[in-house]
Amino acid sequence: MGMEDITGRPAPRSKRLTPLVWAQRNLFSSVSNTILTLVSAYLLWLTIPPVLDFTIFSAVWTGTTREACLAPGAGMCWPFIWANIDQFIYGRYPPEEIWRVNLTFALGAAVIIPMLIPGLPARRLNLVFLLIVYPLVAIVLLAGDRPGLRPVPTSEWGGLLVTLVVAVTGIVASLPLGVLLALGRRSNMPAIRMLCIIFIEFWRGVPLITVLFMASVMLPLFLPEGMNPDNLLRVLVGVALFSSAYMAEVIRGGLQAIPAGQYEAARALGLTYWQAMGQVVLPQALRHVIPGIVNTFIGLFKDTTLVLIVGIFDLLGQVRAQLSDPNWTLPQGALTGYIFAALVFWAFCFGMSRYSTFMERRLDTTRER
């Protein structure tokens, strides 16, 4: 029974995970797994090399004209991207006023990044700034309706600028509206409940394209003469209402998961309805549905491309417009443009997705998933 002295023994044999052992355990552990591995490897072999070849190895990286990309077998035409990059980011925004867009982007980054890093001080101040001061500053800077700034009509905005304006407005507006709608739908007051249900079911029931068309084509007919809100603004309102309906249902899912006892206990402690919701129920409910919320955000971000049909040029629309320039018409032009647009969209969406994973881990200190 005594302790055995193991110091004299030889080391146990190869429990270490060499790549070979790892492969055997994970890829070739059984006949069916081996077949799956081989099939997957074959599919990867079919798809990955041509994609890499097109975008990197046979891509054209330097040059200033379309002739540079005309070589036989040439892949993605990066000079097309570099030459048009200003159009892709700012659209038809006047070139001499582009500093205003850059300043707006920089201010936005300066406000949002500290918000995203947990544990930094003055977050409430920051939130107020982000939600109230920043939108106003951004509007004045971009539209320029104050003395000293040249007005730039929204019809001249375009590219990534429009994509971000639409997406950020939709995201910022849809979360609070969604919370209110979700609470309203679970309310005991029948009038409020009915209103919220009607609102949610209406906006969820119509396609976004219809909403955009209604906003830009039909709405002016209903409004009194002379009241002619800006086209982009109409689209922004449409997108915000549309996404808040989706958001409401996601948040309601979270609210359903919180036992009624939580709310009852909070009320028993003397908290008001809003205190109970704000301090007890919502913090738990929202934490449950982070993946769903971010899912809606990502969907919204990608849906912004639909604004092209009402004559607003977002990033994708601008890419298409630049493809029609005869000085850059190329056999691989469309593919180049779409791959570039896909990369930009992917970068934003992947960023959101990673951040949500980070937040989930951070908030979820008690349970391991």
Place this chain on the structure above:
Amino acid sequence: MKNPAVALVIGILIGVGGLYFFLPYDPLARVERPAASTATAEDGERAVAGDTLRRVRQRGFIQCGVSQGLPGFSSPDERGRWSGIDADFCRALSGAIFGNPNQVRFRPLSAKDRFTALQSGEIDILSRNTTWTMSRDTQLGFNFVGVTYYDGQSFMVRKAAGIETTADLAGATICTETGTTTELNLADYFRGRRLSYRVLSFEKNDEAIVAYDRGRCDAYTTDASGLYAMRLKLADPDANAILSEIISKEPLGPAVRQGDPQWEDIARWTLNALLEAEELGITSENLDEMLESDNPRMKRLLGREGAYGSTVGLNNDWAANAIRAVGNYGEMFERNVGKNTPLGIARGQNALWTEGGLQYAAPVR
């Protein structure tokens, strides 16, 4: 604030409210003009001659409706500058009215939006590869002011296939886009001649051209100007030829709203002036020499004799300014779609009548 949720909700509501309230403030000021013009356009009796010119002058620029991107006609370049025949026509108009080509704002419009935009007064002129047809002229309340480009449907084939005329296309598979007049013209033409053919239709022209390039069809058909642009998207453009036969008539031209004859005249005569200049050999380069010429036709056109500009409310050097802005019609053609551009379109039907083409301007006198 003790309660963060309340603070959050209030903050956000104020933020959203601010957005809603502030954004229209500035844009509204700009949209008011079109709104005012809608009123005049709808008020048939009150659509006074000279109204459009007055508003354009007041505003300081022409609102020019163009396409969302058609190579050679209207497409944005790397700096966002619109180029193409349609865009240049608006610059010529700006030259005639303001004396310089830059007082134009381009408004890209989809095929669906274009007519509403003109009707509602959002744009002053629609210069967007629009075919002049009777119904558009009579029912939609527009007037076409002339033809900037005689287009027509044609075919692109592989040179190696040995197809020389449309008769050789018997039994061929032809790629095209769905739901366009292109498809209907094709049916009309082949049935009329009792030729058999098969159609392969695609939703987008990019898909159709890829199918053609991969050999799924023997020919690709669309308007001839479009064929030249699509040919650039082929792997080997030079191995493909565009048939010289044209199977439909597509006269493309600028259109204006009905009810303002003065504005219509300005647009019509600006186009005529560009054509007349080519016929007389006036270019943007030799314009200053030509101003000294003794040729009475030149003197009338360039405003040295008579007062033709004032008859449409412009200065008498209106035509000279339009030519200075974009050159004569031939220069405009060659710069945007001609032999030395990637499109490489020959003048063909768009040559002057003196060269065997169809472009014929009424004289300035």
